[in-house]
Amino acid sequence: MPMQASEIEKMIKAALPDAEVFITDLAGDGDHYRAQVISEAFRGKSRVAQHQLVYSALGGNVGGVLHALALETAPPETA
Amino acid sequence: MNAPAQTSSAIDRIKQDVAENDVVLFMKGTPNAPQCGFSGQLAKILSYLEVPYKGVNVLADPEIRDGVKQFANWPTIPQLYVKGEFVGGCDIVTEMFQSGELASHLESVGVSVKTPPKQG
Numbered sequence: 001m002p003m004q005a006s007e008i009e010k011m012i013k014a015a016l017p018d019a020e021v022f023i024t025d026l027a028g029d030g031d032h033y034r035a036q037v038i039s040e041a042f043r044g045k046s047r048v049a050q051h052q053l054v055y056s057a058l059g060g061n062v063g064g065v066l067h068a069l070a071l072e073t074a075p076p077e078t079a
Numbered sequence: 080m081n082a083p084a085q086t087s088s089a090i091d092r093i094k095q096d097v098a099e100n101d102v103v104l105f106m107k108g109t110p111n112a113p114q115c116g117f118s119g120q121l122a123k124i125l126s127y128l129e130v131p132y133k134g135v136n137v138l139a140d141p142e143i144r145d146g147v148k149q150f151a152n153w154p155t156i157p158q159l160y161v162k163g164e165f166v167g168g169c170d171i172v173t174e175m176f177q178s179g180e181l182a183s184h185l186e187s188v189g190v191s192v193k194t195p196p197k198q199g
Contacts, residue, residue, distance in 0.1 A: 072170070
């Protein structure tokens with residue numbers, strides 16, 4: 001069963017409370033999403049480590065229930 | 080060859096592949112016949128850069144398919160390894176390719192690429 005965008009956002013925010021999350025349903029099928037995530041937790045981390053934080057927030061759904069999640073991650077821009 | 084492969088030996092085979100080959104792409108399908116758009120995209124990038132690499136078809140071996148996800152703590156295929164180090168999946172490698180960072184990273188570890196890295 002595909003995941004709802006709202007559920008993805010909720011799981012990311014549960015693990016990264018400061019995160020700003022923007023989700024696009026790429027194919028309109030509830031199965032191919034793009035998520036842009038901005039969080040202070042990413043600062044100073046490699047891209048691999050940033051994405052791993054999001055994957056772990058999604059608790060094993062990526063690659064399973066969630067077939068495709070294109071990820072863009074970044075720390076907030078400092079003013 | 081005799082005993083059925085266990086997950087631990089799948090991990091050993093993955094370790095051996097990434098130790099023995101400078102560039103390894105774990106993918107769905109083969110470099111010439113990818114069976115997933117994301118895997119195909121990375122195969123295309125590597126061939127564009129004329130980087131010699133070993134393509135491992137995870138669809139041919141479910142234990143490698145599961146093992147490589149544990150190995151890198153990364154839930155999806157494709158996965159690119161350079162000099163034994165996990166570089167990224169489709170999004171990260173594509174972004175690195177577009178910025179020129181992939182070519183400079185490969186050259187910095189002694190893998191020759193066709194397109195020279197952008198000069199700062």
